[in-house]
Amino acid sequence: MSTPKKAIQKMPVKKIVSKLPIKKSAVHSRDAAKEEGGLPLSVVIRRRIEAQKARFHANDNISAFIKPGELEGLVDEVAEKMQAVLESLVIDTDNDHNTQNTSRRVAKMYVQEVFNGRYVDQPTLTKFPNVSRLNELMIIGPITVRSACSHHLCPIMGRIWIGVLPSKASALIGLSKYSRLTEWVMCRPQIQEEAVVELADMLEKKIKPVGVAVVMDADHFCMQWRGVKDRDSKMINSVMRGAFLKDSNLRREFLALIDRK
Known part of the structure; x- marks a missing residue:
């Protein structure tokens, strides 16, 4: 009734x-x-x-x-x-x-x-041996990302580029796995600066490359939707590890290539 x-x-x-x-x-x-x-x-x-x-x-x-x-x-x-x-x-x-x-x-x-x-487990990342002993720069991206600012729970919408310099002994993962891992990290309330560091940490741990780089470019709706209501401001930040941090030529090559995309 x-x-x-x-x-x-x-x-x-x-x-x-x-x-x-x-x-x-x-x-x-x-x-x-x-x-x-x-x-x-x-x-x-x-x-x-x-x-x-x-x-x-x-x-x-x-x-x-x-x-x-x-x-x-x-x-x-x-x-x-x-x-x-x-x-x-x-x-x-x-x-x-x-x-x-x-x-x-x-x-x-x-x-x-x-x-x-x-709330869900980390996606399974199938790893492959580096049979061809690849040791050249690989760039994945731009990966579209959606997150939320932990201060106001407002959307963070942007793109991520990942650079990997594998060693001959590094593990390799499928291209889609970079996107899945990135989405898993980003689908949480957080601040952008910490999110890219966590993603870089996980990639280092999983792949064990000579170097890894992560660059994120995003709009923050906590600035555009409220507060100063600045529509044009973005945040761009990067994390450079290993060879990307030590080798300025490699770093410049990576940044120049993602600038074309």
């Missing part, structure tokens, strides 16, 4: 959200949380992380502490809290057809898309 509309309008936010359809996997996640003292799922996950004395900053990956099915539970919890945000912004989500399901759409966007790099 459906609840009369007038009755729903008088309900508190939590009761309204509780009437939204919930997937079975989310129900299992909520049941798991209840077994641990009836705590919200986010608190249960947080306690697991704290028990291991691990960090869970905005740009950290916490997939090791999330059990199967719990991401749907997180979507439910975020949707409930986002509904409360909309209510506090004095938005009539009961009668405004454009915002009736906004809380769930935003929750799914954060957990399953724009911040997904926090």
Whole structure:
């Protein structure tokens, strides 16, 4: 039997959200949380992380502490809290057809898309032996990237170029894997300066090249959409490691080649 509309309008936010359809996997996640003292799922996950004395900053990956099915539970919890945000912004989500399901759409966007790099495992990177003993400069890019500023959760939209100078003993990875790894790192709230350093660290660890370089060029909507509202400002920063840092000729060649793209 459906609840009369007038009755729903008088309900508190939590009761309204509780009437939204919930997937079975989310129900299992909520049941798991209840077994641990009836705590919200986010608190249960947080306690697991704290028990291991691990960090869970905005740009950290916490997939090791999330059990199967719990991401749907997180979507439910975020949707409930986002509904409360909309209510506090004095938005009539009961009668405004454009915002009736906004809380769930935003929750799914954060957990399953724009911040997904926090909650899922690192993509598998199949490595190949350097049979041909390649040791020449390789450039990958531009790779389109989408991230979010951890200060205001505003979009960061830009491009990344990766330079790799392999050694004869380096591992090689497929071209698409650079894009997948980059997306995994970028799909988190963060600042650009730290993101490119993390990406460079991971590439060094995975490939073990003679040198690696990462350049990122991005628009920051926290400047364009709010604050000074400067439409033309961008941030460009680079990380140079190994041969790219020591050899100025190699560095110039890399920067000159990406400037043509």
